[in-house]
Amino acid sequence: xxxxxxxxxxxxxxxxxxxxxxxxxxxxxxxxxxxxxxxxxxxxxxxxxxxxxxxxxxxxxxxxxxxxxxxxxxxxxxxxxxxxxxxxxxxxxxxxxxxxxxxxxxxxxxxxxxxxxxxxxxxxxxxxxxxxxx
Numbered sequence: 001x002x003x004x005x006x007x008x009x010x011x012x013x014x015x016x017x018x019x020x021x022x023x024x025x026x027x028x029x030x031x032x033x034x035x036x037x038x039x040x041x042x043x044x045x046x047x048x049x050x051x052x053x054x055x056x057x058x059x060x061x062x063x064x065x066x067x068x069x070x071x072x073x074x075x076x077x078x079x080x081x082x083x084x085x086x087x088x089x090x091x092x093x094x095x096x097x098x099x100x101x102x103x104x105x106x107x108x109x110x111x112x113x114x115x116x117x118x119x120x121x122x123x124x125x126x127x128x129x130x131x132x133x134x
Contacts, residue, residue: 015057
């Protein structure tokens with residue numbers, strides 16, 4: 001079970017990372033300047049055409065909600081990074097689940113990442129473009 005923290009200010013860094021300037025933990029406790037690495041997914045690198053398209057699709061998904069909700073599961077191995085899930089407020093499907101369903105991400109458990117092939121990059125890019133054009 002996750003604790004859930006609502007947020008409205010964010011920057012999508014790439015398909016599986018969102019930067020948050022402020023996370024309100026309640027009781028006047030805040031975390032500043034953390035990134036959220038989406039749990040369970042790996043998306044194409046942001047400098048690739050597929051990565052750019054998936055990043056645009058994530059921005060589109062996030063913009064559908066007046067408020068997003070963070071469900072952190074742990075701190076990442078790099079400083080100021082949280083591994084967790086993001087939902088639109090009231091949504092049952094997380095952003096990670098949406099990315100996997102639409103084939104814009106590979107499953108990732110924190111171990112060795114599945115290599116992105118030319119075919120899988122094209123699949124992710126095509127799927128992202130379809131989401132943006134629907």
